[in-house]
Amino acid sequence: MGQEAGDLQLLVNATNVILAQSVEGYIQAIATQVLNEDYNLPPLQKGLQVAVRVLYNPDLETSYFMVPGVMSMLICIITIALTSMSITREKELGTFEMLISAPIKASEVIFGKTIPYVILGMSNVPLVLAVAVLLFGVPMRGSFLLLLLAAFAFVCTTVAIGTLISTFARNQQQSTIASFLFLFPAILLSGLMFPLENMPEPMKWVSYCDPLSHFLALMRNIMLKGGEGHFIAWHVSALFLMAAITIVISFRRFRTNLL
DSSP states (O other): OOOOOOOOEEEEETTSHHHHHHHHHHHHHHHHHHHHHHSOOOGGGOOOOOEEEEESOTTOOHHHHHHHHHHHHHHHHHHHHHHHHHHHHHHHHTOHHHHHHSSOOHHHHHHHHHHHHHHHHHHHHHHHHHIIIIISOOOOOSOHHHHHHHHHHHHHHHHHHHHHHHHHOSSHHHHHHHHHHHHHHHHHTTTSSSOGGGSOHHHHHHHTTOHHHHHHHHHHIIIIIOOOHHHHHHHHHHHHHHHHHHHHHHHHHHHHHHO
């Protein structure tokens, strides 16, 4: 076999910086081992230099990876924490009986308690996006309308979850504790702290039920990669499905409490 020089190029998707660095190290180690074991190169020629071309985040900026996650987490905390106390506040103040006796339907009460928080959550999206782009320099390569659609699906889901929590809680203290009991595992399973690909298989299936993991993936895909149609359709559909299921359960529980 003739000894000829060759070029090896490694293209790494760096929307996830931690995962990209791990992939780079693994590929270099594997390629070096293959050359040393299979080709028996002389000692002076065993050095391997891999020309790494990092896609979507060439400078490996940590802010590109962390800021979309922090944005998602802030919207999640605001909507769930505030919505979960909407009905429990009425119970503590004694005005819940007035809502029951009023000539309105249960659905009207639920929508009246949730729609303002959907508007509040959506009003925070341009604010946090402006901070990410202008202050931290995170690129916005995708469509702003697609990002708003993804944010709307996420906000509807988190508001529905907050409403469901409020139907179980009897006071604001219980609703606050229940909200944080939901938020802590949701953040850990979202892919913000570490890549979902490194999780055990059962935990991956649990993360599919985490709305924060879907929205975080959408944020990174739209802002860093420009948005892929099939990717956005899958995650947005999952968010809307979770929102619909949660709203139905909340409505049934609220109707039971009224009866």
